[in-house]
Amino acid sequence: MARVLCINPWIYDFTAFNQWIEPLGLLMVAGVLREAGHEVTLVDCLDRQHPDALPPRSPGHRFGCGHFLKTELPSPHAVRHVPRRWGRYGIPVEVFLAELKAMTRPDAVLITSVMTYWYPGPFHAIECVKDTWPGVPVALGGVYASLCPEHARTYSKADAVIVGEGEQQAVDWVNAVTGEHRRCDAPVEHIMPAHDLRRRQGYAAIRTAKGCPYSCTYCAAGQLCPGGYIPRPVAAVVDEILWCRDGLGAQDVAFYDDALLVQGHAHLKPILEAVINTGGGVRFHTPNGVHARLVEPSLARLMRQAGFVTIRMGLETADPLQGARDGGKLDREDLERAADALFAAGFSRNEVAVYVLIGRPGQTVESVRETANYAHSMGVQVLAAEYSPVPGTAEWQQAVSAAHLRGDDDPLLHNKAAFLYRHGRDWNRVKIDIRAGNHRVLAAA
Ligand code: B12
Numbered sequence: 337m338a339r340v341l342c343i344n345p346w347i348y349d350f351t352a353f354n355q356w357i358e359p360l361g362l363l364m365v366a367g368v369l370r371e372a373g374h375e376v377t378l379v380d381c382l383d384r385q386h387p388d389a390l391p392p393r394s395p396g397h398r399f400g401c402g403h404f405l406k407t408e409l410p411s412p413h414a415v416r417h418v419p420r421r422w423g424r425y426g427i428p429v430e431v432f433l434a435e436l437k438a439m440t441r442p443d444a445v446l447i448t449s450v451m452t453y454w455y456p457g458p459f460h461a462i463e464c465v466k467d468t469w470p471g472v473p474v475a476l477g478g479v480y481a482s483l484c485p486e487h488a489r490t491y492s493k494a495d496a497v498i499v500g501e502g503e504q505q506a507v508d509w510v511n512a513v514t515g516e517h518r519r520c521d522a523p524v525e526h527i528m529p530a531h532d533l534r535r536r537q538g539y540a541a542i543r544t545a546k547g548c549p550y551s552c553t554y555c556a557a558g559q560l561c562p563g564g565y566i567p568r569p570v571a572a573v574v575d576e577i578l579w580c581r582d583g584l585g586a587q588d589v590a591f592y593d594d595a596l597l598v599q600g601h602a603h604l605k606p607i608l609e610a611v612i613n614t615g616g617g618v619r620f621h622t623p624n625g626v627h628a629r630l631v632e633p634s635l636a637r638l639m640r641q642a643g644f645v646t647i648r649m650g651l652e653t654a655d656p657l658q659g660a661r662d663g664g665k666l667d668r669e670d671l672e673r674a675a676d677a678l679f680a681a682g683f684s685r686n687e688v689a690v691y692v693l694i695g696r697p698g699q700t701v702e703s704v705r706e707t708a709n710y711a712h713s714m715g716v717q718v719l720a721a722e723y724s725p726v727p728g729t730a731e732w733q734q735a736v737s738a739a740h741l742r743g744d745d746d747p748l749l750h751n752k753a754a755f756l757y758r759h760g761r762d763w764n765r766v767k768i769d770i771r772a773g774n775h776r777v778l779a780a781a
């Protein structure tokens with residue numbers, strides 16, 4: 337049995353807010369390593385309940401969400417043009433180092449990564465591990481490692497950069513670096529992510545299916561899950577939700593699916609019915625957005641009954657051909673139908689919002705305004721989602737061809753704020769107007 341330490345690193349950014357953030361991919365890998373018989377521990381730099389580093393509180397905190405502790409730092413050269421303060425979010429470095437020093441030297445360390453422009457977090461964690469335990473092998477995986485593998489191999493100092501789905505690869509890598517011969521014989525989709533390794537945060541992130549059947553031009557879902565949309569067994573998802581609720585005290589569950597409502601009647605519906613039949617008692621949230629086109633009255637009623645309180649809708653179309661044509665613009669009828677279904681099911685205006693992508697190359701301020709005004713006229717709040725260029729996507733290639741980006745740019749420039757300020761028109765004005773429109777929507781409720 338090997339001792340495997342998993343690390344969820346800090347976020348380095350201009351802003352960060354904990355919207356049910358959980359290192360779900362790392363916890364899935366950890367669950368499989370544990371199933372294979374290894375001793376697995378976690379150090380979580382984004383632990384908002386750490387007794388030595390509680391974050392600032394503010395009135396906006398609810399459903400387990402809230403601010404992280406921020407340590408301001410000078411902006412790196414690549415993003416100096418952004419007139420905002422950069423910094424590290426999460427527990428202080430001293431607290432992290434104290435955690436490492438209190439542990440027995442591990443046999444292998446696994447570090448995850450999420451946004452490509454957050455890479456300084458994993459890099460810093462790797463440096464700390466290498467200083468504390470010289471010679472301990474470190475593997476880096478996750479979204480950044482998968483989308484920017486060459487950058488990660490060149491600069492991260494990890495001993496291995498693992499691209500793509502990590503469950504089996506992590507078992508193989510740990511065996512290779514420790515000389516163990518452990519295997520995980522259970523099917524991966526039945527193994528619970530190791531949510532219990534985290535200190536209780538009051539919420540859990542759950543993915544009911546991997547991948548997405550669509551292929552929007554700005555999205556990396558197809559690269560990250562090349563097998564397309566694959567639902568997990570309903571019983572496994574229900575068991576996970578009930579374990580989080582009853583075993584780990586989670587009152588809030590956020591879905592991390594790319595396509596939660598796809599095959600909704602065959603997949604999400606029986607999951608929600610099972611939760612309702614066991615007494616409910618959890619609030620559900622869709623921070624990643626569901627497809628407006630797939631929200632219909634009976635599903636909306638079931639979602640309401642099951643305890644959804646945060647409905648975020650994406651404006652990505654549910655039709656791949658349309659998606660290729662529309663450039664992400666709102667399909668008016670879809671939103672109208674979805675809003676009608678949600679409000680008729682009893683959702684309040686406070687609970688429903690639609691993401692509108694802003695700052696995409698070629699997009700006009702007027703088209704965003706028009707979209708936002710239309711959503712507001714339906715009584716739906718609008719959340720401006722700033723465009724982040726994602727390597728390997730069709731829009732990335734177009735941005736490189738149009739010289740908006742260079743293929744070898746520092747991934748810090750993928751930061752939504754960095755991209756907006758470099759190429760932006762007056763998006764700030766639009767954002768202010770969108771917020772004013774939201775106030776009007778809520779005031780009229
Ligand atoms: C959930 C989600 C969110 C959540 C938060 C996620 C988080 N932890 O912080 C929310 C809704 C808040 C969010 C916000 C945003 N997101 Co987002 N999000 C996702 C999503 C759908 C899932 C990520 C996830 O957890 N997946 C589930 C786990 C199981 O997968 P995983 O982490 O990849 O793990 C697997 C492997 O990577 C590997 N692995 C992971 N760690 C390790 C470690 C080791 C050692 C090994 C061996 C393997 C390994 O094994 C795991 C299991 O197979 C992805 C799309 C996707 N399909 O990945 C986009 C994605 C990451 N988001 C993206 C974007 C653009 C955004 C936003 C900028 C959107 C916007 N315009 O506002 C914001 C940014 C927020 C910010 N503060 O900057 C982009 C990435 C952009 C980039 N440049 O990196 C993605 C890829 C979607 C896309 N458009 O292509 N997001």
Ligand code: SF4
Nearest residue numbers: 548550552555594652
């Ligand atoms: S529908 Fe959403 S997850 Fe699927 S490809 Fe489009 S943006 Fe990505």
